[in-house]
Amino acid sequence: MEFTEAKQKFIQSWGALGSQWGINKTMAQIHAFLMISPESVSMEEIMDELKISRGNASMNLRALIDWGIVYKDYKQGERREFFYSEKDLDELAVKIAKERTKREIKPALKILKEVSAISAEKTQKEIHFKEQTCKLYKFVSKADNALEKITEYNDNWLGKLLKKLFR
Amino acid sequence: MEFTEAKQKFIQSWGALGSQWGINKTMAQIHAFLMISPESVSMEEIMDELKISRGNASMNLRALIDWGIVYKDYKQGERREFFYSEKDLDELAVKIAKERTKREIKPALKILKEVSAISAEKTQKEIHFKEQTCKLYKFVSKADNALEKITEYNDNWLGKLLKKLFR
DNA sequence: TTGAATTTTCAAAAATAATTGAAAGTTTAA
DNA sequence: TTAAACTTTCAATTATTTTTGAAAATTCAA
Structure with missing residues (x-):
């Protein structure tokens, strides 16, 4: 298997797993994506990667932050917010x-x-x-x-x- | 609190809890009802108690049996099936x-x-x-x-x- | 201040899941 | 056998949850 395929598979499966656990699919997918992202990522990038709307991204990121497993990152000279997950x-x-x-x-x-x-x-x-x-x-x-x-x-x-x- | 109220509360809450866990509400409610029933009960009685249709009862009972936490009971001289839950x-x-x-x-x-x-x-x-x-x-x-x-x-x-x- | 960049909110739409109920299937007593 | 008693199935309906997208709110550089 090659990287892009593996990444897709991981994100999709994590989303499906999440559903079974009463966690919304997108929330689980965002979390999966952040788990494998070495750098913190912008909302824009998450929307692109997962093909979801801005509202969806915003709401589920907030839920992840409320759970205490995703954090905001403010970058020098960037107005946008970046996000990264608890990796431990x-x-x-x-x-x-x-x-x-x-x-x-x-x-x-x-x-x-x-x-x-x-x-x-x-x-x-x-x-x-x-x-x-x-x-x-x-x-x-x-x-x-x-x-x-x-x-x-x-x-x-x-x-x-x-x-x-x-x- | 009085018995009937407590029973309702228990069944309703168990159902709500189930939903959070990715278990369908009716399935959790049937399980709750069986947990507090000292005798095994017929499908009819479950339908009455929970106000659900025959189809719904049948399908969710089967799911509970598939999970191995509800059993069928065949009573002497009764054509109907009765159900009881794992209580341990x-x-x-x-x-x-x-x-x-x-x-x-x-x-x-x-x-x-x-x-x-x-x-x-x-x-x-x-x-x-x-x-x-x-x-x-x-x-x-x-x-x-x-x-x-x-x-x-x-x-x-x-x-x-x-x-x-x-x- | 202003206004462009960005995020949040939330009503409406879309997607998903649960439920009904009647027809089909099964079982059993006679 | 037959037929009544009972259970299962599943297409259609209903309820719930998720998602969208545009308007409102916020932030911040100039």
């Missing part, structure tokens, strides 16, 4: 994990805490509901703790995790 | 992890292996592309291994993981 994969994964925790796990815990608090006196259905939601609450809390602990390692967390797992 | 959370998480690995991580690894194999001789761009995709390949492989190791524990993997993390 440990750091990238930690940021994504933290953001997803904030957006998904914490709200889920809140709901589970609320609904599992009902007083289940009467029916089998009520008792089972309380049981299951309590279990879920405990399970998700544990998972949340585990994630927090892992991302605390910060430097080379995946390597450290593997070591722990294999001994 | 360790088991549930392992099945989801394995399925997502198969559907997402493995294909990603395949792509990364392919595109990182280009011979990057000339430009800075090519060299950086190869570097980044190789790093990604290694990283995702490691993560895949870690997941596999963890899910191998099978019984109480989350508890075991936490112990390892905290010592």
